[in-house]
Amino acid sequence: MPDRHxxxxxxxxxxxxxxxxxxxxxxxxxxxxxxxxxxVEIALRRTFGGVLxxxxxxxxxxMAGIATWGLSWALAExxxxxxxxxxxxxxxxxxxxxxxxxxxGVAAVAALVTLHAWSVLATSLARGSLANTPxxxxxxxxxxxxxxxWAWFAVTAWLLAGxxxxxxxxxxxxxxxxxxxxxxxxEAEP
Amino acid sequence: xIGGLSVGLLVLMGLSLPVGVVLFALGLGVxxxxxPFPLIRGLGQVVxxxxxxxxxxxxxxxxxxxxxLVRAGIAERTYRALDTWFSWLPGGLIHANIxxxxxxxxxxxxxxxxxATVATVAMPxxxxxxxxxxxxxxxxxxxxxxxxxxxxxxxxxVYGFLTETSIPQLFLAGLVPGLLLALGFMxxxxxxxxxxxxxxxxxxxxxxxARIASLADLLxxxxxxxxxxxxxxxxxxxxxxxxxxxxxxxxxxxxxxxxLSVAALREALLGTIRVTAMIMFVIVxxxxxxxxxxxxxxxxxxxxxMAGLGLxxxxxxxxxxxxxxxxxxxxxxxxxxxxxxxIVVPIVLALGYDPVWFGILLILLIxxxxxxxxxxxxxxxxxxxxxxxxxxxxxxxxIPYVAVMLVMAALLIVFPGIALWLGGG
Numbered sequence: 261m262p263d264r265h266x267x268x269x270x271x272x273x274x275x276x277x278x279x280x281x282x283x284x285x286x287x288x289x290x291x292x293x294x295x296x297x298x299x300v301e302i303a304l305r306r307t308f309g310g311v312l313x314x315x316x317x318x319x320x321x322x323m324a325g326i327a328t329w330g331l332s333w334a335l336a337e338x339x340x341x342x343x344x345x346x347x348x349x350x351x352x353x354x355x356x357x358x359x360x361x362x363x364x365g366v367a368a369v370a371a372l373v374t375l376h377a378w379s380v381l382a383t384s385l386a387r388g389s390l391a392n393t394p395x396x397x398x399x400x401x402x403x404x405x406x407x408x409x410w411a412w413f414a415v416t417a418w419l420l421a422g423x424x425x426x427x428x429x430x431x432x433x434x435x436x437x438x439x440x441x442x443x444x445x446x447e448a449e450p
Numbered sequence: 451x452i453g454g455l456s457v458g459l460l461v462l463m464g465l466s467l468p469v470g471v472v473l474f475a476l477g478l479g480v481x482x483x484x485x486p487f488p489l490i491r492g493l494g495q496v497v498x499x500x501x502x503x504x505x506x507x508x509x510x511x512x513x514x515x516x517x518x519l520v521r522a523g524i525a526e527r528t529y530r531a532l533d534t535w536f537s538w539l540p541g542g543l544i545h546a547n548i549x550x551x552x553x554x555x556x557x558x559x560x561x562x563x564x565x566a567t568v569a570t571v572a573m574p575x576x577x578x579x580x581x582x583x584x585x586x587x588x589x590x591x592x593x594x595x596x597x598x599x600x601x602x603x604x605x606x607x608v609y610g611f612l613t614e615t616s617i618p619q620l621f622l623a624g625l626v627p628g629l630l631l632a633l634g635f636m637x638x639x640x641x642x643x644x645x646x647x648x649x650x651x652x653x654x655x656x657x658x659x660a661r662i663a664s665l666a667d668l669l670x671x672x673x674x675x676x677x678x679x680x681x682x683x684x685x686x687x688x689x690x691x692x693x694x695x696x697x698x699x700x701x702x703x704x705x706x707x708x709x710l711s712v713a714a715l716r717e718a719l720l721g722t723i724r725v726t727a728m729i730m731f732v733i734v735x736x737x738x739x740x741x742x743x744x745x746x747x748x749x750x751x752x753x754x755x756m757a758g759l760g761l762x763x764x765x766x767x768x769x770x771x772x773x774x775x776x777x778x779x780x781x782x783x784x785x786x787x788x789x790x791x792x793i794v795v796p797i798v799l800a801l802g803y804d805p806v807w808f809g810i811l812l813i814l815l816i817x818x819x820x821x822x823x824x825x826x827x828x829x830x831x832x833x834x835x836x837x838x839x840x841x842x843x844x845x846x847x848x849i850p851y852v853a854v855m856l857v858m859a860a861l862l863i864v865f866p867g868i869a870l871w872l873g874g875g
Contacts, residue, residue: 281720288719291510298694302687316504319690323507324498330727333720339728340468341785345825347466358466365471372474373734376494406501442466 284333287326321402328409332416344442352433370414473735500737511693517718522709531664534656541643551593555600565594569835581651588847595817600628623873778819
């Protein structure tokens with residue numbers, strides 16, 4: 261019963277998108293909070309000549325966090341840049357096959373980076389590494405958040421790749437395109 | 451190694467694999483074929499240092515700044531204000547297109563956002579006043595490219611990050627070439643419309659009273675630019691700090707105009723995170739490729755290649771410019787920039803060229819790629835906002851501006867001082 265499978269697939273894909281949208285909003289709010297912190301730092305420096313200290317370091321950790329946790333939102337939105345010059349000339353089946361390949365590629369990279377990110381975290385934990393800064397942040401804290409982002413990216417990518425493969429094998433190319441098609445060029449670039 | 455890399459890059463990109471994935475795959479390829487020891491062990495640490503960056507967080511801030519301004523409806527007012535100042539020139543509103551794009555470039559780090567904003571505001575006027583759609587839309591597409599040259603520029607941040615070049619210097623270096631380009635665009639539009647008045651269209655004439663009154667609409671955005679760039683120039687703030695300042699100011703301006711609802715802010719944040727993650731995936735891939743190339747001895751391979759070619763510094767530079775012109779027809783701009791930096795910039799530096807200067811030249815070539823078909827993002831953006839006509843009209847209209855860019859590239863090569871006057875070390 262391929263139809264029932266495909267409906268399930270569409271629901272899973274939609275749910276993935278909805279969850280990632282919430283995560284992205286959370287990332288955005290963290291970004292705003294970091295901006296506020298930076299403003300306080302500037303204000304203190306310009307008025308009292310004093311410094312809050314550590315703002316620079318914290319914004320680095322924030323960037324590591326929001327950039328990685330945002331990856332899966334960009335994936336769900338089909339925002340990762342692809343050169344579809346040749347691909348868009350193919351028949352729907354060929355297009356969907358390349359879409360599947362692209363998503364599997366993302367899933368493989370995400371899994372590989374997660375694996376290596378884990379070893380970074382494990383090293384920091386084992387050595388009890390502290391940042392070489394006035395804050396002396398235990399590095400495992402930001403690195404755990406960062407690793408989580410990559411792991412979640414891998415989970416999202418494998419989920420979507422699975423959905424896309426089911427849609428592809430069921431011959432539902434429109435659904436496949438919706439899950440992992442190369443997006444319209446308009447929004448692809450900053 | 452360089453030949454294999456180039457072929458791999460083109461084939462994998464041609465298969466429409468995401469560019470970030472392509473760069474990782476190439477890095478892994480370099481590791482397994484060209485490196486005596488397994489570089490992959492450094493992967494995690496490399497990715498951590500690429501993302502743990504208080505410099506790169508300027509990117510989401512600048513994206514957010516642009517998103518807030520666009521959603522607050524500031525573009526309409528700016529356009530109307532600049533219309534009063536420039537519409538007396540032959541070509542009328544076309545100059546308002548370019549001037550609005552220039553001003554928006556000075557607050558947003560993105561070319562596509564700039565082009566989209568101006569196109570949405572300007573296109574209805576073109577129809578109403580009977581402008582030739584080709585030159586009119588070409589001017590918007592070209593004006594929009596100034597977004598990555600006139601600071602702040604996300605692309606310059608990416609270049610600076612990957613090549614370890616000073617961002618403040620790059621920002622300052624982009625200012626004069628960016629303004630010269632804007633002037634060149636306006637000059638070429640005026641000349642064309644003077645020769646063929648049918649290219650232009652009608653419009654009102656404004657007196658000084660209207661111009662002075664319009665300053666109230668220009669002031670906030672000029673102030674924003676002054677604060678963002680001034681604070682970097684004077685050394686009061688890092689690029690990241692000035693970006694955060696800019697976001698706060700943009701939000702104040704939007705709030706004062708009652709242009710920013712909670713829903714609009716949410717959409718702005720979602721857009722910001724999406725664009726940031728998209729850029730970062732490519733950057734992380736490029737950073738890994740950079741690392742494998744450097745560890746596998748790219749420098750040696752490049753020196754051999756250069757010696758083999760025997761072109762000399764100028765010949766090599768021209769070959770590189772030609773390479774970008776050709777690739778720019780086919781490859782989307784951020785990808786083009788990020789994927790080639792690890793290979794091209796070491797060559798250029800080895801020839802003794804200045805990294806700040808080359809950054810500006812590279813941005814200029816990338817700008818050209820934005821408005822040359824078949825893959826010229828700004829052409830599609832303007833066409834998308836036109837709701838009618840066909841893409842070929844925008845492409846034709848962009849040609850005079852491509853010519854201006856070519857002249858500018860030549861000037862930049864002959865007189866590096868255009869960029870280094872403000873941006874020199």
